[in-house]
Amino acid sequence: xxxxxxxxxxxxxxxxxxxxxxxxxxxxxxxxxxxxxxxxxxxxxxxxxxxxxxxxxxxxxxxxxxxxxxxxxxxxxxxxxxxxxxxxxxxxxxxxxxxxxxxxxxxxxxxxxxxxxxxxxxxxxxxxxxxxxxxxxxxxxxxxxxxxxxxxxxxxxxxxxxxxxxxxxxxxxxxxxxxxxxxxxxxxxxxxxxxxxxxxxxxxxxxxxxxxxxxxxxxxxxxxxxxxxxxxxxxxxxxxxxxxxxxxxxxxxxxxxxxxxxxxxxxxxxxxxxxxxxxxxxxxxxxxxxxxxxxxxxxxxxxxxxxxxxxxxxxxxxxxxxxxxxxxxxxxxxxxxxxxxxxxxxxxxxxxxxxxxxxxxxxxxxxxxxxxxxxxxxxxxxxxxxxxxxxxxxxxxxxxxxxxxxxxxxxxxxxxxxxxx
Numbered sequence: 001x002x003x004x005x006x007x008x009x010x011x012x013x014x015x016x017x018x019x020x021x022x023x024x025x026x027x028x029x030x031x032x033x034x035x036x037x038x039x040x041x042x043x044x045x046x047x048x049x050x051x052x053x054x055x056x057x058x059x060x061x062x063x064x065x066x067x068x069x070x071x072x073x074x075x076x077x078x079x080x081x082x083x084x085x086x087x088x089x090x091x092x093x094x095x096x097x098x099x100x101x102x103x104x105x106x107x108x109x110x111x112x113x114x115x116x117x118x119x120x121x122x123x124x125x126x127x128x129x130x131x132x133x134x135x136x137x138x139x140x141x142x143x144x145x146x147x148x149x150x151x152x153x154x155x156x157x158x159x160x161x162x163x164x165x166x167x168x169x170x171x172x173x174x175x176x177x178x179x180x181x182x183x184x185x186x187x188x189x190x191x192x193x194x195x196x197x198x199x200x201x202x203x204x205x206x207x208x209x210x211x212x213x214x215x216x217x218x219x220x221x222x223x224x225x226x227x228x229x230x231x232x233x234x235x236x237x238x239x240x241x242x243x244x245x246x247x248x249x250x251x252x253x254x255x256x257x258x259x260x261x262x263x264x265x266x267x268x269x270x271x272x273x274x275x276x277x278x279x280x281x282x283x284x285x286x287x288x289x290x291x292x293x294x295x296x297x298x299x300x301x302x303x304x305x306x307x308x309x310x311x312x313x314x315x316x317x318x319x320x321x322x323x324x325x326x327x328x329x330x331x332x333x334x335x336x337x338x339x340x341x342x343x344x345x346x347x348x349x350x351x352x353x354x355x356x357x358x359x360x361x362x363x364x365x366x367x368x369x370x371x372x373x374x375x376x377x378x379x380x381x382x383x384x385x386x387x388x389x390x391x392x393x394x395x396x397x398x399x400x401x402x403x404x405x406x407x408x409x410x411x412x413x414x415x416x417x418x419x420x421x
Contacts, residue, residue, distance in 0.1 A: 008083035015088035017063035090119035094131040126359030285346035291353030321345035333360035347375035
């Protein structure tokens with residue numbers, strides 16, 4: 001519509017490299033209303049970037065790592081040719097950074113010189129309403145919530161967990177703050193639920209409960225209670241509650257790094273066996289989310305002879321996945337969790353190790369559970385070891401998801417109400 005009214009003729013999209021290079025060009029080809037638009041990814045060497053910039057196009061996509069280069073280039077030319085800026089996966093900008101070298105600051109500079117700014121994200125509040133501050137600031141530069149995140153916290157939040165030296169570990173919304181925040185942003189934000197506008201596959205969440213053997217449970221319990229355990233000739237030590245939590249999650253996966261080392265000690269293979277059972281029982285390719293490098297090492301050993309690959313972000317690898325040529329696709333949620341269209345290659349996800357990060361969790365699942373999925377259902381398996389941190393992480397991400405879902409529903413309801421007026 002904006003293009004039809006001739007309000008803009010050059011749009012800049014900032015996103016991750018793989019999304020800039022692959023996803024945006026792919027998506028434009030899928031929609032009849034946008035197929036006529038031309039797109040030029042500003043990716044690669046400086047020479048390739050300059051060539052992409054000189055090309056006549058409607059939309060230019062660039063990865064966040066090259067934003068500083070783009071700013072410097074047009075600063076020398078003393079011009080800014082874009083009438084519209086789109087920040088894709090804007091939840092990556094949830095924290096405002098004022099340092100001139102920060103990517104947030106660079107995007108902020110662009111926002112101030114571009115007439116139209118649009119933020120896109122499927123996860124606006126992955127860790128709660130505090131995540132809104134940096135994103136909303138890029139749209140109004142402090143008009144709604146002040147220019148200071150500290151003032152935003154003081155006005156709408158109260159300390160939730162406080163340390164012995166009065167340091168605040170987490171914040172909670174004050175009574176009534178949720179509704180006030182939603183009301184303040186209703187004029188510049190809206191929610192589009194996929195299920196309301198397009199046909200989505202069924203989503204099946206399957207929790208597979210696993211049980212440690214007596215020896216493995218004793219090792220886990222000793223680390224949890226004493227912050228120290230000896231396995232064969234290796235002693236593992238945790239110096240704080242945070243460190244022990246990390247080691248317990250590793251142990252639930254089946255291995256644990258030695259102290260200050262990349263070497264690790266094997267503990268069990270019950271998750272590996274459960275993953276193997278899933279792979280053997282389905283004729284579909286399987287997308288596997290892993291947590292640690294030692295997960296990968298153990299995958300390579302355990303799945304010798306299987307057709308597997310480790311995500312590298314290349315276009316050729318994606319093409320092989322789309323064709324169903326990769327039986328097991330191992331990927332870290334932080335690397336393959338935003339924007340990629342992987343729905344053509346399969347409909348089965350396995351969480352070998354869960355993450356505390358709700359954004360990574362939701363975005364990774366959305367690689368297959370999305371528009372264009374040809375299967376009737378997407379199955380998401382969660383390998384959880386009973387009585388371990390696995391269960392705590394699963395409960396935590398479900399609680400966080402309810403907060404985010406609440407915001408999306410609230411914004412959606414306000415859109416319906418506005419249409420009645």
